[in-house]
Amino acid sequence: MTAAPDGSDPAGPGPTEWTTGAPEVGVGPWDGPWPDDPRYDPELLAEGDRRNVVDRYRYWRREAIVADLDTRRHPFHVAIENLRHDANIGTVVRTANAFLAAGVHIVGRRRWNRRGAMVTDRYQHVSHHADVADLVSWARSVGLVVVAVDNGPGSAPLETTPLPRACVLLFGQEGPGLTPEATAGADLVVSIAQFGSTRSINAGVAAGIAMHAWIREHAAP
Numbered sequence: 001m002t003a004a005p006d007g008s009d010p011a012g013p014g015p016t017e018w019t020t021g022a023p024e025v026g027v028g029p030w031d032g033p034w035p036d037d038p039r040y041d042p043e044l045l046a047e048g049d050r051r052n053v054v055d056r057y058r059y060w061r062r063e064a065i066v067a068d069l070d071t072r073r074h075p076f077h078v079a080i081e082n083l084r085h086d087a088n089i090g091t092v093v094r095t096a097n098a099f100l101a102a103g104v105h106i107v108g109r110r111r112w113n114r115r116g117a118m119v120t121d122r123y124q125h126v127s128h129h130a131d132v133a134d135l136v137s138w139a140r141s142v143g144l145v146v147v148a149v150d151n152g153p154g155s156a157p158l159e160t161t162p163l164p165r166a167c168v169l170l171f172g173q174e175g176p177g178l179t180p181e182a183t184a185g186a187d188l189v190v191s192i193a194q195f196g197s198t199r200s201i202n203a204g205v206a207a208g209i210a211m212h213a214w215i216r217e218h219a220a221p
């Protein structure tokens, strides 16, 4: 296969993909004189940077990356009910990082399954709310519209319903879906159209679709 213009293998992993074997992700020790910039981490410069971060942030301290992300975060937040330790929460957090959500809110149990987050939560502002009432009251206090995402009766089609720019997208869990308190407390409930036989799609997938709907509407070039 022909190499890409930058010399990389076009069939190889993309810049933000995970790999399990050689070649290693990331870069080795810094080559040449070290940059004089406090954003760089001496340990990473010395040992290399194998983190799953985009090239722009190679060798940067985590705090410097978060500070840079904070200058351009989008005004949507995501929230997910956490009653049963749903493994999808990590996926929601990782996608919220990729789409640069302003914040992530865990509603219910404080402990959540971090596995699917692949450490992306370290670059996010993650908050906890004891229940939906607490989330809704916080959202109102900062002027955010609460948009519940589920496919119950009376929900508006996501495909044709405008999403508010400043909002919290609230997701339910595998199994029970959103609690009645969540749908009652929301300003708007939107559903993702389905055409097959299954009652619902995976919560992490639904969250990705809803976040991307926001991106298409408010952040597309």
Ligand SMILES: C[S@@+](CC[C@H](N)C(=O)[O-])C[C@H]1O[C@@H](n2cnc3c(N)ncnc32)[C@H](O)[C@@H]1O
Pocket (backbone or CB within 6 Å): 149, 150, 151, 152, 170, 171, 172, 173, 174, 175, 176, 177, 178, 190, 191, 192, 193, 194, 199, 200, 201, 202, 203, 204, 206, 207
């Ligand atoms: C597996 S679903 C839950 C149950 C679903 N309400 C049912 O009746 O089977 C888990 C979560 O994924 C999201 N979800 C799944 N399918 C969806 C759809 N078609 N539209 C909107 N949200 C969906 C919602 O946030 C939901 O609470």
